Amino acid sequence: MATLNDVAAVAGVSPTTVSRVINNYGSLSEKTKTKVFAAMRELNYAPNNLARSLSGKKTQLVGLIFPSVSNPFFGELVATLENTLFAAGYKTILCNSANNADKERAYLRMLAANQVDGIITSTHNLGITEYQKIALPIVAFDRNLAPTIPIVSSDNYQGGRIAAEALVSQGCRHIVMLVSSAETPEPTNDRQRAYADVLQQHHLTPQVTPLGFTTDVSVKRLTIRTLLQDDPTIDGVFCSDDLTALLVLEEAEQLGRKVPADLKIIGYDGTPFMQAYHPELATIQQPFNALGQLLIATLTACIDGRPPKVLAPLPVQLRPGRTLTLDWA
Amino acid sequence: MATLNDVAAVAGVSPTTVSRVINNYGSLSEKTKTKVFAAMRELNYAPNNLARSLSGKKTQLVGLIFPSVSNPFFGELVATLENTLFAAGYKTILCNSANNADKERAYLRMLAANQVDGIITSTHNLGITEYQKIALPIVAFDRNLAPTIPIVSSDNYQGGRIAAEALVSQGCRHIVMLVSSAETPEPTNDRQRAYADVLQQHHLTPQVTPLGFTTDVSVKRLTIRTLLQDDPTIDGVFCSDDLTALLVLEEAEQLGRKVPADLKIIGYDGTPFMQAYHPELATIQQPFNALGQLLIATLTACIDGRPPKVLAPLPVQLRPGRTLTLDWA
DNA sequence: TAAAAATTGTCAAGCGCTTGACAATTCATC
DNA sequence: GATGAATTGTCAAGCGCTTGACAATTTTTA
Known part of the structure; x- marks a missing residue:
């Protein structure tokens, strides 16, 4: 060299x-x-960037900690982030935390050791104190890491509300919500809160079924199938992500349930991928690009020492599809 | 610090x-x-890893250049690679080349400037000389970059052969193959070669339709729809990737074609994602984990100065599904 | 207890670059 | 052709760590 x-x-x-x-x-x-x-x-x-950075220059490195890019949702988000970072002169270090606390800890150490300028993370397995020890600019996507760490998210409560109301308005009376985990302090739980609120307003009974964090889809399938089989009165399902909604759709049709006549389904996320390959699925669409832009803007603001203004959740949008059409006939 | x-x-x-x-x-x-x-x-x-590396230690950084992790295929592959690299003590710099030559060039420079120990790439927009200038260990996934650069791939010819034969054996007589680009010097083109060979052996006429590299799915959909509409004799489709096969399936069903009775479809790749969420799609399954392991093993071998043995393509496997069942009745 | 072995310290150069201070040179201007 | 400005060079310290040479100290062994 x-x-x-x-x-x-x-x-x-x-x-x-x-x-x-x-x-x-x-x-x-x-x-x-x-x-x-x-x-x-x-x-x-x-x-030699090592030498440059050693003698005072910024590394222009950013760490991205996400559960896994094998999940299309995170894959798309990470792709957007990487593109935006590249355009802004940053390089991306990819960290698939796999929802594993040890791995996450190791990643944080590693990123610090590599003198990254900042971190964007969407996992949360470590205690608050561990995050506060990190003397680095961090921005969280849809997670409460520590009081001092800015959160970028879309309006989860609003999203849950819209989804639940859509189902109710289309005549559903027994609406189940499928989530990964019922009790978390994360912003995403607002979807569930909104769902419960809406159902109660309509004097309906909320029913939340947790599917767990397993990556084994057959387990999820079985749970869903059992749920639908055991209770034929279920006429609406709200899933906290689109992939689960896809499973519900497939299982329901295999069980002979007519969608949307007998059963209406709505998912959550509405990534470009889903939009392209599964337009039949009704969903709550998160503002994908806007989230990416805001994450980067917030991070660079932190890096440059500009105070990150308080961040309002970005608006979401209902995207109807065959699984839940909006007829006001 | x-x-x-x-x-x-x-x-x-x-x-x-x-x-x-x-x-x-x-x-x-x-x-x-x-x-x-x-x-x-x-x-x-x-x-401080910068200082350590400056004074002679390896950086333990590896660059991953792929079109985009927004594509589930690459998303899953990159996730596997990152996991394996992490386990081996390496950190991953993610590069989404977006099939853009300028970006790819910029990435190569950047990775060199950051003193990465090696690169794994699956894009190819630059000339051979540009790759030969890189004085870094490089391993290619399914690409011919330069004579000196080892290629890891699965057996594309065999895959194309199996797919084509499966369609023929199930009675298809007018089999179309959908590819991104008809003419490339890449190993993936062996799929197409095998397809043509098989059809000719059976005295059938190959028909290859290129869809282009567009990321705009609606364009692809239109091309597919037109193709199917214009020629009702088509009774078999072989797609060079699963996502395209998914589109064919959706469009075909919307056109009222019965799958698999009227039209049989087979895709290519067979990622865990597809297996989980689209088991109905018949496909040629690449040995996902084995590919990941081999890529890393090859790269670390190059990094450690061990001569990369000649690499045989890994075997692929037919995975039947509703779109193409194997009945020998 | 003396000799050998193991442990720890001191010192200094170097990795490739940045940056400030200051001197030397070139240039434009009147 | 003198004056000040612009350009370029020289020199040196430092970023945080590694590594080799060698001395000083402690521990172990016979």
Whole structure:
């Protein structure tokens, strides 16, 4: 690897001048700049970022801690984030936490050791104190990590409300909600709260079924199938994510339940992927790009020491589909 | 951030001793080790990886260049890779090249500047010479980058063959193949070659329809719909990826074609995601985990200077589903 | 208890770059 | 051709760590 000194030698200037060119400071004539750039090209030179960062420059590295990009939801979000970060001159270190506390801890240490400029995270398995120890800019997606850590999210309560009301308005009387975990302090639980509120307002009984965090889909399928089989009165299902809604749709149709006539289904997230490949699924659409932009904007604000303003949840939107059409006939 | 010197001070030992503990060399008593570890914990110390790498240590960074993790196929692959890399002590820098040559070039420069130990890539928009300039261990997934760069892939020819034969054996006589791009020098084109060979052996006429690299699904949908509408004799479709197969299935059913009675469909890839959420789709299943393991094993071999043995393509497997059942009645 | 072995300390150079201070050179201007 | 401004060079310290050489100290062993 060519070094700055090599470039200087080839360009016939001093190392300091090369550094001046790289960092664009001091006064420089066009002629020298050209010479230096030519030498860089000739040597295929790239400044050693380790050395640059060691001597004070920012690393321009950002850590992304998400459960797993194998989940299309996070895959799409991470893709958006990476694109935006790249455009802003940042590099992305990917961390799939797998909802594993030890791994998450290891990732935080590692990111600190690598001197990242900031972290965006969407997992939460560690205690608040562990996050407060991190002396790094952090932004959370849909998680309460610590009082000091800004949260970017969309309006989960509103989303839950819209979904529940849609089901009720279309005549559902026995509406079940499927979630991963019934009790968490996370913002996403607002969906569940809203669902319960709406049903109670309509004098209906909320019924929340937790499916757990298992990645084994067959287990989920079985739970869903059993639920539907055991209770033929169920006429509406609200899932806290689209993939689960997909399973409900498939299982319901296999059981001979007519969707949406007998059973109406609505999911949550509405990623571009779902929109493209499963437009039949009604869902609550999160503002995907806006969330990505806001996450990055908030993080860069923290990095640059600008106070992150209080963040309002972004609005969500009902996207109807075959599984829940909106007829006001 | 605490430094090595701070740790030394707290532990009451010399900086050199702390370094010895970190790197586990020289002779050290258990007592000092304990003291030093205690001091590290107390200060929440993490060695500065920039400094370590600058003074000769490897960075333990690996760059992953893939079109985009928003595509579930790459999302799952990248997740596997990241997990395996993490287990092996490597950190992952994620690069979504978006099939964009400029971006890919920028990524390569960036990764070099960050002194990554190696690169795994699955895009190919740059010239061979540009890859040969990179003086870094590189492993390619399913791409011909340069003669010197090892390729990990599964057996594309075999996969194409199995798919085509399955369709033929089930009575299809007018079999269309949908690909992204008809002419590429990539290994994935072997699927198409095999398809053509099989059809010719059976005195059938191959018909390859390219859909392009567009990410706009509605365009693809339209092309597919038109294709099916214009030619009712089509009774078999082989798609070079599962997502396209999904579109064919949806469009076909909307057009009233009975699947699999009137039209049989087979996709390609067979990711865990598809297996879980679309078991109805027949497909050629790539050995997902094996590919991931082999990619990493090959890369680490290159990094450690061990000669990468010639790599045989891994075997693929037919996974039947409702869209193409295997009845030999 | 002396000699050998193990442990720890001191010192210094170096990884590649940035940055400030200051000197030397070139340039434009009147 | 002198004056001040712009440009470039020289020099050195430092970022945090590693590593080798060697000295000083402690522990172990015979």
